[in-house]
Amino acid sequence: MIDFYYWPTPNGHKIAIALEEFGLEYRVKPINILKGEQHEAAFLAISPNNRVPAIVDHDGPDGKPHSVFESGAIFLYLCRKTGQFWPADPVQQSIVTQWLFFQCANVGPMFGQCGHFRGYADEKIEYAINRYQGETKRLYGLLDRELAGKNWITGGDFTIADMATYPWMDNRQQELHGIDIGAFPHVARWLHDCEKRPAVQRGMAVLAEDMKVGNPTEETKKAFFNRA
Numbered sequence: 001m002i003d004f005y006y007w008p009t010p011n012g013h014k015i016a017i018a019l020e021e022f023g024l025e026y027r028v029k030p031i032n033i034l035k036g037e038q039h040e041a042a043f044l045a046i047s048p049n050n051r052v053p054a055i056v057d058h059d060g061p062d063g064k065p066h067s068v069f070e071s072g073a074i075f076l077y078l079c080r081k082t083g084q085f086w087p088a089d090p091v092q093q094s095i096v097t098q099w100l101f102f103q104c105a106n107v108g109p110m111f112g113q114c115g116h117f118r119g120y121a122d123e124k125i126e127y128a129i130n131r132y133q134g135e136t137k138r139l140y141g142l143l144d145r146e147l148a149g150k151n152w153i154t155g156g157d158f159t160i161a162d163m164a165t166y167p168w169m170d171n172r173q174q175e176l177h178g179i180d181i182g183a184f185p186h187v188a189r190w191l192h193d194c195e196k197r198p199a200v201q202r203g204m205a206v207l208a209e210d211m212k213v214g215n216p217t218e219e220t221k222k223a224f225f226n227r228a
Contacts, residue, residue: 002026003056005046007033008207011071011108013167015053017203018075021163022084026055028206057081072104075160085160095154099161103168110135111168115176136177140169140184147186151193158197166194167204 004019004026006012019026031037031052038050047054047069055074060066068077076097079086087093114132117125143165146153153161167173169191174181181188194200 001058003029005029005031005043005052005054006206007031007052009052010167010173012053013204014071014164015074016206017163017200018078018160020199020203022078022082030207072100075100075164079160092156096159096161099153100164103161103164107139107165107168110139111173111177118178119176133178140179140187144184144186147190162194166191166200
């Protein structure tokens, strides 16, 4: 059994999708980041950076409980635990790892800042909006070129790279980031193919009713945007 510490953010959705795709038994442990629960000592003991998602695998190495934080590390842990979604060929392993790290180091941070400055910042700073939206569109363009002639990001089967990237580019995120998906037809086709997967649908549905920040109060901003 895996305890899944989660709130329905794009990074949270990544691991919800993974747990469903891997077919692993898990129980959701909601961490309401809008109320500051990510700063509580019990959660910090599992996720020192006070971010969701995190997991505790009660059947970890040597049968002992093992906790993992950081979504990219969780993906690699689950691949190695199960042998699923992990190619046998070292070259293919390297390709999957590169695109996973691409998502963690580029798509997540740039898209996250774009959404913050366009949707949630108290002050609309034109330079910041242009900077991060420009990077977001550049990354859409990069993926659109890569997906031309490919079914999935790595060029082979559906992998953890697809699981990691999809939640940052679904319809809600496109609206938040000001993206016209018609300008990226290969990404649009790939998104449609991701959306058809039953495990993706189940993963995106976990706590879906709680996913919107809406118009955050000052207290919510202190918790959610780390102003405490």
